[in-house]
Amino acid sequence: xxxxxxxxxxxxxxxxxxxxxxxxxxxxxxxxxxxxxxxxxxxxxxxxxxxxxxxxxxxxxxxxxxxxxxxxxxxxxxxxxxxxxxxxxxxxxxxxxxxxxxxxxxxxxxxxxxxxxxxxxxxxxxxxxxxxxxxxxxxxxxxxxxxxxxxxxxxxxxxxxxxxxxxxxxxxxxxxxxxxxxxxxxxxxxxxxxxxxxxxxxxxxxxxxxxxxxxxxxxxxxxxxxxxxxxxxxxxxxxxxxxxxxxxxxxxxxxxxxxxxxxxxxxxxxxxx
Amino acid sequence: xxxxxxxxxxxxxxxxxxxxxxxxxxxxxxxxxxxxxxxxxxxxxxxxxxxxxxxxxxxxxxxxxxxxxxxxxxxxxxxxxxxxxxxxxxxxxxxxxxxxxxxxxxxxxxxxxxxxxxxxxxxxxxxxxxxxxxxxxxxxxxxxxxxxxxxxxxxxxxxxxxxxxxxxxxxxxxxxxxxxxxxxxxxxxxxxxxxxxxxxxxxxxxxxxx
Numbered sequence: 001x002x003x004x005x006x007x008x009x010x011x012x013x014x015x016x017x018x019x020x021x022x023x024x025x026x027x028x029x030x031x032x033x034x035x036x037x038x039x040x041x042x043x044x045x046x047x048x049x050x051x052x053x054x055x056x057x058x059x060x061x062x063x064x065x066x067x068x069x070x071x072x073x074x075x076x077x078x079x080x081x082x083x084x085x086x087x088x089x090x091x092x093x094x095x096x097x098x099x100x101x102x103x104x105x106x107x108x109x110x111x112x113x114x115x116x117x118x119x120x121x122x123x124x125x126x127x128x129x130x131x132x133x134x135x136x137x138x139x140x141x142x143x144x145x146x147x148x149x150x151x152x153x154x155x156x157x158x159x160x161x162x163x164x165x166x167x168x169x170x171x172x173x174x175x176x177x178x179x180x181x182x183x184x185x186x187x188x189x190x191x192x193x194x195x196x197x198x199x200x201x202x203x204x205x206x207x208x209x210x211x212x213x214x215x216x217x218x219x220x221x222x223x224x225x226x227x228x229x230x231x232x233x234x235x236x237x238x239x240x241x242x243x244x245x246x247x248x249x250x251x252x253x254x255x256x257x258x259x260x261x262x263x264x265x266x267x268x269x270x271x272x273x
Numbered sequence: 274x275x276x277x278x279x280x281x282x283x284x285x286x287x288x289x290x291x292x293x294x295x296x297x298x299x300x301x302x303x304x305x306x307x308x309x310x311x312x313x314x315x316x317x318x319x320x321x322x323x324x325x326x327x328x329x330x331x332x333x334x335x336x337x338x339x340x341x342x343x344x345x346x347x348x349x350x351x352x353x354x355x356x357x358x359x360x361x362x363x364x365x366x367x368x369x370x371x372x373x374x375x376x377x378x379x380x381x382x383x384x385x386x387x388x389x390x391x392x393x394x395x396x397x398x399x400x401x402x403x404x405x406x407x408x409x410x411x412x413x414x415x416x417x418x419x420x421x422x423x424x425x426x427x428x429x430x431x432x433x434x435x436x437x438x439x440x441x442x443x444x445x446x447x448x449x450x451x452x453x454x455x456x457x458x459x460x461x462x463x464x465x466x467x468x469x470x471x472x473x474x475x476x477x478x479x480x481x482x483x
Contacts, residue, residue, distance in 0.1 A: 012398055020396045033427040036437070065377070066387035097368075101377055104369040129320035137316050140309045145316060150369070192297065203425070211453040214445065226425055249428035252391065256419050258400040263415070264407055 004265055005196040007250035008131035015258065033246055040213060041230040044078065044198045044219025047172055049077045050189045053087025056164055060135075060175035060185060061103060062096035067178045067202050073162065073241035074200035076106050081229060081235050083115055083122075089160045090122040091170075095181040100126045100150055119158035126150030138165035139188045139195075167193035172219070176200040182209060202226070283473040290471045330355070354380075417443050 004140055015087055026103065051057065059079065063071050082090050092103045103124055108115065118123055123147060128134040137145035142165060155161045167189045173196070176183045182199050189195040196219050199209050203224035212218045222231055225248060228241035289311055295301075295306035334348035342348075358376065365372050406412040423429030424440025469475040 007401065011401060015397045015401060016394050018283060019394055023393070033431055035427050036430050060373035065382045066389045068382070069386055069389070098377075100369055101374060105374075128316065129323055133312055133315035133319060137309070140305075144309050145313050153368075167453050169303045181478035207448050207452045208456060210444070211449050211456055214449040215453070225424075226427070229427075245427055249426040249431075251397075253428055255397060255400045256422060258397060259404045259415060259419065262401045262404060263406050 003261075007261070018254055019065045019251060022250040023191065023247045026245065026250055027044065027259055030210045031246045031249075032163045033249055035226070035242065035245055037230045037234060038223065040221040041234070042212075043102060043213070043218075044174065044200075044222055045234045046218070047196065047198060047219045047229065048081050051085050051088045051171060052083075054089070055087075055171035056089045057082050058091045058093065058138075058170045060093050060095055060177070060181060060258070061099045061171060062094070062175075062177035062181050063102040064096050064098040064178050068102065069244075070202045070224045070228075071176050071178065072102060072106070073225065073239060073244075074231060075102065076109065076220040077228055077231040077235060077237070077241070078174060078176075078200065078222070079112075080110055080237060081108050083110060083112060083232075084235075088121075089127060089164070090116075091164065092123065094127040095131065095134065095175075095177065096179070097127055097183075098227065100124070103150075112177055119153070123158055124150040124162060125175055131181065132187065134158055135151070135181065135184040136188045139170075139193060141166050147201075159210055164182065167195045171194045172194045172198065173218045174200060176203040178205050186212060186217065196220075219229040279476070281410050282479045286479070287471050287473070290435075290467070327355070417447065 021059075037127065048057070059075075059082075061071075063073060063075060079090070082088055092107075094100045102260075103126075103243045112122060113239060125138075125142075126149065128138070128146070130137070143155060146155060146185065148149070165171075170189065170193075173185050173189050175185050175197070177199070178201065182205070185197050190197045198218055200222040201209055201224065206221060206223045209218065209221050212223055213218065222228060225241050225244050229238075229245045232239050232242050291309060292304065293308050296304045331352065334352055336342075337345050337348040338352075361370075361373050361376060366435075367373065367378075404415060404418070406415050411415050420436065420440040420443055422440075423432070423436040424444060429436040429440065465473065470478055
């Protein structure tokens, strides 16, 4: 029986098994394919590298269970990079209901409470409802919008927040999302205050952000899992993204093979007729 | 009565949007304080909207259960799950508590990521069945897609360093240019819609057009 007959009879089963194997085998036994660094990822890395003591990095996030596989590795890698920078102040904020869960998870995974002092080096503001209005509120006056942080501690008791009032005090903003909140940061922080913006996005969200990157309005984009893998290599801390890249590569090859096979079969079928 | 309400809402909408717009343009301290307050009210209203959303969900699915409507057992599952999350959040005092995290990690995360991951299988099946070069336009799309896949996966550079470069050129010029045109179109559309809302021509935000 030819491959064409097998695919014609049970194409779903064959394709699903092939995809499962192409994903599972590299995860069990990694191939170790090199991960070339893209200019968009390098843009984020270089911007964070250039931060000096006292600079403020605002990390927005809309990470949820559906997108964590793509975006959480980016979040962890960037947070690790920021935690290594002495004196840089980190403000974590959530635009999605699930975001605080992932922020706390990342802080614990990176052992942030033992590496830095809460309230002096980093703060977690938690989830703020209101989408663009919430981001506008943060940019206008954080203290007018919020009185307490995620854990209920008054902002006035957190020393680093005394010097952070509005978007003029943000050195950079990096937003991790699959939703429109990346656009909101551009509208509210970049357009109004000129704050430098970067993104960590799912693959499907990259094309619209890329137009802003090409126009020089954002300093970089970490593009889906491949961007996370590149970032992990840049900070010399390979993690879950690097592991996943081999699987993604083989899956992409399988997709290409399937597209070509489908078209070859059509062409040969036409010729036979 | 509805007419009066709509006129009042229209006037409020016009005044509020004018304050926000003028604040952006003029940078006046009084205007800035007023605009900040108005903006913060929007955040509070949005937080209340979450509660109204939950209330309407309970009402709708409660009705579905009492009337034994289509797929009503799923409504029970939805309400019970919602109750478990709300009670756990309220009792432990935080959605980052270990108990809430446990439910989230053992139920929500696997279910949600499995559903998302299933897309990979659908895409694989669609690659074989649907992605056919039946016209020249489809062929261009197909070739571009292959180069972009090889750009995004490290295997492309392993096969040949030229492949991701070609993908990069397509990405830089075709994708970014097309997307920019779309974004500018969206921007102009949003502006026109905003102006219509401000001058009361667009009735939908104020309770629906008649």
